[in-house]
Amino acid sequence: MKRYSMLLVYAFFFAITVLPSWLGLYDQYIQFVMTLIGINIVLTISLNLINGYMGEFSVGHAAFMGVGAYVASIITVRLFSDSSFFGAPLLSPKLAIFGFPLALIVGGIAAALFSLLVAVPSFRTRGDYLAIITLAVNFIFKSLVENINAVGGPRGFMGMGKVTNAMGDVIDLPWVMLWTFLAVVVTIVIVRNFVSSTMGKGIVAIREDEIASELMTVDTRRLKVIAFMLGCGLAGVAGGLHGHTISFINPSSYFILQSTIMLVMVYLGGMGSISGSVISAIGFTILLELLKPLDVLRWVAIPLLLILLMLFRPTGIMGNRELPDVFPWLRKYFTSTEEIVSHGSATD
Amino acid sequence: MSLETFLQNFINSMQIGSFLALIAVGYTMVYGVLLLINFAHGDIFMVGAYVGYFLGTLLLNRFDFQLPFDLPAWVVVPVTVILTMAITALVGVTLERVAYRPLRNRGAHRLYLVITALSAGLLLEYLNLWGLGAKDRQFPELFEKQIYPISGVSVTNIQVMVILLAFSVMGVLWFIVQKTRWGMAMRAISYDRLAVPLMGVSVDKIIVTTFVIGSAMAALAGVMYGSAYPILRFDMGMLVGWRAFIAAVVGGIGSIRGAMLGGYLMGFTQIYVAAFLPSTYRDLITFTVFLLILAVRPNGLFGVARRTKV
Numbered sequence: 001m002k003r004y005s006m007l008l009v010y011a012f013f014f015a016i017t018v019l020p021s022w023l024g025l026y027d028q029y030i031q032f033v034m035t036l037i038g039i040n041i042v043l044t045i046s047l048n049l050i051n052g053y054m055g056e057f058s059v060g061h062a063a064f065m066g067v068g069a070y071v072a073s074i075i076t077v078r079l080f081s082d083s084s085f086f087g088a089p090l091l092s093p094k095l096a097i098f099g100f101p102l103a104l105i106v107g108g109i110a111a112a113l114f115s116l117l118v119a120v121p122s123f124r125t126r127g128d129y130l131a132i133i134t135l136a137v138n139f140i141f142k143s144l145v146e147n148i149n150a151v152g153g154p155r156g157f158m159g160m161g162k163v164t165n166a167m168g169d170v171i172d173l174p175w176v177m178l179w180t181f182l183a184v185v186v187t188i189v190i191v192r193n194f195v196s197s198t199m200g201k202g203i204v205a206i207r208e209d210e211i212a213s214e215l216m217t218v219d220t221r222r223l224k225v226i227a228f229m230l231g232c233g234l235a236g237v238a239g240g241l242h243g244h245t246i247s248f249i250n251p252s253s254y255f256i257l258q259s260t261i262m263l264v265m266v267y268l269g270g271m272g273s274i275s276g277s278v279i280s281a282i283g284f285t286i287l288l289e290l291l292k293p294l295d296v297l298r299w300v301a302i303p304l305l306l307i308l309l310m311l312f313r314p315t316g317i318m319g320n321r322e323l324p325d326v327f328p329w330l331r332k333y334f335t336s337t338e339e340i341v342s343h344g345s346a347t348d
Numbered sequence: 349m350s351l352e353t354f355l356q357n358f359i360n361s362m363q364i365g366s367f368l369a370l371i372a373v374g375y376t377m378v379y380g381v382l383l384l385i386n387f388a389h390g391d392i393f394m395v396g397a398y399v400g401y402f403l404g405t406l407l408l409n410r411f412d413f414q415l416p417f418d419l420p421a422w423v424v425v426p427v428t429v430i431l432t433m434a435i436t437a438l439v440g441v442t443l444e445r446v447a448y449r450p451l452r453n454r455g456a457h458r459l460y461l462v463i464t465a466l467s468a469g470l471l472l473e474y475l476n477l478w479g480l481g482a483k484d485r486q487f488p489e490l491f492e493k494q495i496y497p498i499s500g501v502s503v504t505n506i507q508v509m510v511i512l513l514a515f516s517v518m519g520v521l522w523f524i525v526q527k528t529r530w531g532m533a534m535r536a537i538s539y540d541r542l543a544v545p546l547m548g549v550s551v552d553k554i555i556v557t558t559f560v561i562g563s564a565m566a567a568l569a570g571v572m573y574g575s576a577y578p579i580l581r582f583d584m585g586m587l588v589g590w591r592a593f594i595a596a597v598v599g600g601i602g603s604i605r606g607a608m609l610g611g612y613l614m615g616f617t618q619i620y621v622a623a624f625l626p627s628t629y630r631d632l633i634t635f636t637v638f639l640l641i642l643a644v645r646p647n648g649l650f651g652v653a654r655r656t657k658v
Contacts (some may be wrong), residue, residue, distance in 0.1 A: 057459055059466065121643035129646065131385070131462060132597050135590070136635045143632040256586065260470055267463065299474040303467035310464045311450055314457075 005333040010185050018181050021174040031177055035245050037285045038180035039238045042187045044265040044277040046234035049191055051263070052271035052320070053200070054227050055207030060118070060134030061235055061262050063141035064111040066254025068236025069243035072107030073160050074151060076100060076244070081162035085151065093166035100167060101179060104240040111236020112229040119228040123221055138256055145251040156250030160243055180241050187234055192274060194230065203227050204272070257299065261288075264306050269316050276318030352500040357619050363507045363576060365615025366514030369608045370569035371592035372599065373521065374562030376607035380538040381558045382452075384461050385601070388443055388469035390589015392563050395472060396436040396570030397487070397580055398480070404428045404488040404571075425490050432571050433564040440563030441556055443468055449552070469585065476582045484581050487574030510572045517565060518608055525604060530557055538602060591618075591634070598638050600651025609649060614638075 017038075021031045043065060050058045078086045080096040091099065122133040146154040167175040194200045202223045205213035214220050243249045261284075269280030291298045309316070324330040371393050378386040407424045419427075447464050494505040525531035533554045536544050545551050566589075573588065574580060581587070591614055599610025614634065621633045642648070 055459070057462060121639065129597075129642065132594070133639060133642070136594060136639060139590075139631055140635050140639075143628070143635070147628045147632065256470070260466070263463065263466075296474065296478040300471065300478050303470035303474065306467040307447060307464050307471065310456075310460045310467070311447070314460045 014181060018174060018178055021177055022172075031174060032245065033285065033289055035177045035180050035241070036289075037282050038177070038184045039242050039245065040262075040265060040281040040285045041184050041278050042180075042238040042241075043235055043262050044269060044281040045187050045191050045274055046231040046238065047262050047266045048269070048272065048274070048277045049194070049203075049227055049231040049234075051266050052273070052277075053195055053207065054203045054224065055271070056224070056228075057131040058134045058228075058231075059131055059259050059263065060137035060141075061232070062254040062256070062258035063134075063137045064115055064232040064235040065239035065242065065258065065262075066141055066145070066249075066251065067114045068104075068107035068111040068239030069249050069254065070107075070145060070151065070157065070239075071110040071236070072103040072240025073157060073243040073249060075103040075106060076163040077157075077159040079103075080166055081159055083159035083162070085157070085159065093163075094170050096163050096166045097170055097175070100163070100175065100244075104179065104183070104237050107240035108233040108237035111239065112233035114236075115229050115232030116225070119225045123224050123228075138259060142251040142255050152250070154251060156248055158248040160249075161247040164244055164247070176241060176244050180245075183237055183241060187237075188274060188278075190230070190234070194227075195274075199223060199226065207272075257302075260302060260306070264302055264309075267306065267309055267314070267316050270318035270320060271316065272320035273316070273318040273322055275323040276316055276321075280317060353623070355501045357623050359501065359503055359507055361616040361619040362511050362612070363615070364618060365612035366510045367569050367573050367576075367588065367611075368592040368595050368614050369611025370514055370517065370565050371589055372596035372607035372611040372614075373518065373604055374566045375593050375596040376599070376601055376604055377534070377558050377562050379596075380602040380604075381534055381555055382448070382461075383458065383541075384448065384465060385593070386562075387462070387465040387590075387593070388472060389562065389566060390593060391469040391472040391585035392436060392440050392443075393566040393570050393573075393589045393592075394476065394580075394582070394585030395439050396432055396563075396567030397574045397584065398476065398485070398570075399435050399567070400428055400432040400571035400574055401485055401487050401580055403431055404490055404574075408488050408490075421490070421492075428490060429568065429571055433567040436567035436570070437560045437563045440559045440566075444556065444559045473582060473585055480582065482582065484579050487578040487580055489578070490571075490575055504576075506572070506576050510576060513568070513572065517568065518604075521561070521565070521604065524561070530554065534558060594635065594638050598641050598648050600648030603648070603650040606648055606650030 017034050020026050021034070026034075043061065047058065047061045050056050050061075076096065076099060077083050078089070079091045079099055080089050080093045082088055118133060118137050122130045145151070151157045164176055167173075195203070202213065202218040202220075205216070205218055206220055206223060210220055239254070246253075265280050265284050266277065268284060269276030269278070288298065291301065294301075318326065322334075324334045371389065374389050374392070375386060378384060378389065404424065407419055407428060408421075409418060447468050448461060451461050451464060491506060491509070496503050496505070496508075523531075525534060533544065533549050534557070536547075536549070537551060537554055541551070544554075573584075592611060595610035595614035596607040597610070598613065599606030599608070601607075617634050617637060618630055622630045625633065645651075
């Protein structure tokens with residue numbers, strides 16, 4: 001039963017999101033919100049890896065999302081569409097179906113490499129310095145893109161709509177939503193496996209007590225860099241999807257507010273809990289959409305929510321537990337963290 | 349670059365550096381006492397500027413709502429400045445009371461404090477945006493601007509005032525920290541948090557004092573900044589304040605000397621980079637340079653590496 005339980009869960013969500021969209025049962029707005037939810041799930045889980053499992057404080061995740069968005073969008077627009085920025089496409093738009101996932105992956109790799117630039121100097125230091133450096137990365141990214149006029153600078157970059165239409169012309173599927181769904185599945189699988197592996201246990205050990213884990217043969221520097229690159233790479237993939245969902249990106253969309261939104265989702269869900277991240281990403285995205293009529297008051301509500309969270313429920317919805325830990329009857333169908341933690345214990 | 353341009357840039361750098369130093373000192377003092385990076389401090393600076401704007405405009409009778417009397421400028425200026433400093437200090441203390449103290453008393457992990465600080469700063473910013481709208485505000489002219497041309501370099505009286513004020517305030521601060529009992533307590537807390545209450549000193553009172561001083565200095569910087577650059581934006585806390593924060597960190601967080609040096613260093617970098625390169629590169633170069641300094645000297649220029657006992 002446990003072998004196939006997660007597959008059934010994925011199939012269920014596929015059936016209620018991608019399938020009806022393909023059949024045209026949902027209108028464009030609902031499809032847009034669902035895609036956004038999927039992107040936010042990927043972002044939250046990727047940030048949870050760094051902030052939750054590793055216990056660091058990275059405030060610049062939006063910058064890596066932005067790197068992925070820009071890189072993926074530039075690639076697809078350059079190769080597959082006729083744009084005002086670059087002119088005629090280099091390849092046939094019909095190949096966009098194959099090029100799109102490749103562009104996403106390249107965007108993710110670019111974000112991971114960019115994060116390497118950030119990680120290497122910052123992990124020499126302790127404590128709050130990662131917060132400071134990632135805060136500066138927000139500014140650096142925005143400033144960097146605003147200076148590159150070839151991709152629109154502060155005015156923004158567009159043209160992804162043509163690529164998505166080109167994909168739809170070949171085979172009529174909700175492509176961006178489909179790839180978002182696959183990205184969510186892949187993210188959950190990667191992070192789940194990473195966290196239950198030896199490296200993942202090392203990451204949690206770093207969070208609990210870095211000096212002790214260094215003494216216990218955990219290569220903290222290497223693991224920190226690996227986890228950081230993985231988290232930022234996934235954020236880059238999410239960024240690429242985001243760019244193609246909203247079809248118009250500019251540096252301000254990947255700035256401090258976006259970083260804060262991601263922080264809220266991570267701490268709302270619980271540091272170190274994948275199910276918590278999923279739940280809070282879904283809930284928070286829907287909340288933000290529901291609050292749209294309030295305009296600017298939305299932006300007041302986000303940090304206020306974070307403060308209240310810190311004051312009254314800092315562990316978030318799920319803390320560091322997963323769903324089967326909270327609802328024991330689920331343990332028949334899914335592995336819980338307790339089983340992973342106690343796997344191979346002396347009492348077996 | 350000609351000597352005149354160099355000197356002109358020098359004066360401008362000293363002015364901007366003074367603002368940044370005043371704000372950076374606030375960051376550093378709170379860090380020294382609480383080991384907390386008060387991300388909201390930049391927005392306290394913004395609050396100071398806006399409170400100064402409201403008080404100044406009100407007292408100078410520039411609003412549509414008129415006061416029944418007219419005050420001469422030499423009354424308005426000190427009243428505005430002192431009231432602004434008082435009100436902003438109140439905001440800072442309220443922030444500490446409502447947001448930081450409950451977490452400290454609970455012994456919450458430092459991470460939660462930092463998140464709260466960041467959120468509080470953003471909250472202030474967006475409250476401003478929501479309450480006052482997106483339109484920029486014009487700071488009232490509290491001082492009549494006079495320009496003194498000295499051999500090709502033009503120096504405004506505001507620039508002179510800002511620089512002198514910054515130095516004297518920092519001198520007063522140095523005196524307080526080094527020569528008074530309050531200052532001794534502040535330094536003591538930064539060395540050994542747990543021993544201080546054992547010596548009969550109330551840690552909470554010292555922390556409140558630190559916030560009062562820091563916020564008042566930020567408010568002074570806000571009023572002077574409004575006088576020098578009269579356009580106020582809702583995100584000036586982020587634009588100016590967080591630059592001051594990076595300056596404080598590069599100077600060595602926890603060291604007041606470092607904060608002052610960092611502030612002036614940041615001011616000079618900003619002005620001279622904009623003098624040689626297109627102004628869009630200013631932030632990029634500034635932040636990259638500062639990150640490089642941190643990479644080489646992780647504790648900042650004056651910072652002391654903290655030893656953690658395992």
